[in-house]
Amino acid sequence: MAPAAASSQRLTSRRISYYASLIYFVIIIFQVPLFRVPCRSGMCTTPIQVTSSQLIANEIFPPAVVKALLYPGAVASSLVTNMTLPSWSNLLHMYNLTEAKNASALLDLQRLEILAGSYFCVAGALVGVVNPGRMTLFGTLLVVWGLVKEGILGKPANTDPAKAVYVYPTILIALVCAFSSITYSIKKAARSTQPVSVAKPLKSSAKSKLK
Structure with missing residues (x-):
């Protein structure tokens, strides 16, 4: 492959x-x-x-950190529905998080894949803008597996229709983006692991052969 074509391919892959x-x-x-x-x-x-x-239930981070994570989505939702900005002080109440620490921890234990995958999704989204990596794909696959396990295999069993698991089509877009974001890094890693050619030793001179 010509150097110009290879350079163009790398640039396209990086942009994707x-x-x-x-x-x-x-x-x-x-x-x-x-x-x-x-x-x-x-x-x-x-x-x-x-x-x-x-995070709120286990008090891992201060509430201000959790509010900072929630606020962009709250702003987008409020602007779409009623064209207003949400109150910063009322943000935890808006997401029904004021009593989260009193809720049963069994909900998290039953859905460890979705919980762990969500952590990786959020962290991967924040880090991926600067340095795309595999964290986004790993997190998304964990979430998908947790949803499949509960929705298809019925684990944990759910008898309340109001609390039935539902998967939106947008998760396919997230999965495609997560996979596409690591394409360049995988190719880069593959190139970096290619064996390095070792220079052959110089042939001995004719004088040394005579010896």
Whole structure:
């Protein structure tokens, strides 16, 4: 392959990875609904909501950090519905997180894949804008597996139709973006692991052969 063609291919791959990471960031941070599962705050529809309910329940970070995660999505939702800005002080109440610490921890234990995957989705979205990596794909696959396990295999069993698991079509977009965002990094890693040619030793001179 000509150097110019190879350079153009790398540039195209890098652009695809960047834009895929950017779209994934928008989906996660602005809380585009991907699924619907029971969580400590009631029903969660995004990885950020699942993550926030866990952070509040276990008091891992101060409430201000959780509010910072929730606020972009709250702003987007409020502007779409009633063209107003949400109150910062009322943000936890808006997401029903004020009583999350009193909710049963069994909800998290039953859905460890979705919980862990949501953590990776949020972290991967934040890091991926600067340096796309495999965290987004790993998190998204974990969430998908957790949804498949509960929706198809029926684990854990759910008898309440109001709390039934639901998967939105947007999760396919998130999965495609997560996969596309790591394309360039995988190719880069493959090139870096290629064996390095070792220079052959110089042939001995004719004088040394005579010896």
